[in-house]
Amino acid sequence: MSDDILSRVGAVIESRKGADPGTSYVAKLFDKGLDSILKKIGEEATETVMAAKDGDPQKLVYEVADLWFHSMVALAHFGLKPEDVLAELARREGLSGLAEIAARKKD
Numbered sequence: 001m002s003d004d005i006l007s008r009v010g011a012v013i014e015s016r017k018g019a020d021p022g023t024s025y026v027a028k029l030f031d032k033g034l035d036s037i038l039k040k041i042g043e044e045a046t047e048t049v050m051a052a053k054d055g056d057p058q059k060l061v062y063e064v065a066d067l068w069f070h071s072m073v074a075l076a077h078f079g080l081k082p083e084d085v086l087a088e089l090a091r092r093e094g095l096s097g098l099a100e101i102a103a104r105k106k107d
Ligand SMILES: N=c1c2ncn([C@@H]3O[C@H](COP(=O)(O)OP(=O)(O)OP(=O)(O)O)[C@@H](O)[C@H]3O)c2ncn1[C@@H]1O[C@H](COP(=O)(O)O)[C@@H](O)[C@H]1O
Pocket: 009, 012, 013, 016, 023, 024, 025, 026, 027, 043, 065, 066, 069
């Protein structure tokens, strides 16, 4: 498995713009608007924290998948793709420590 799955899910999310909210969860989220997407991210982030605090690795993976997925819907709302985040992670690769990452952010 690779980051191909992120690209594929990102493409499906993109394809749901303007689709029938009655037949697609993603289309329904787009239809409800940014606040609804952000609310889901907040909920999934909380559920991720709870799974980690419970020490339940399987649940943690499940909740992080929900969090990533809804974050990808938020990215798509702004015309962004998972590749944009992967590029940012790649940019940070090899940088040492937060100070250097933060300094580059201001460039
Ligand atoms: N990865 C996901 C995915 N992860 C989670 N979900 C949905 O996100 C929701 C998660 O919400 P919760 O766990 O909080 O459950 P819930 O309380 O029932 O949620 P609500 O309906 O109340 O918001 C559920 O309805 C899940 O079905 C997802 N829905 C879709 N995808 C991907 O998006 C693609 C397109 O989906 P459709 O737009 O539905 O065709 C799918 O093929 C998948 O690849």
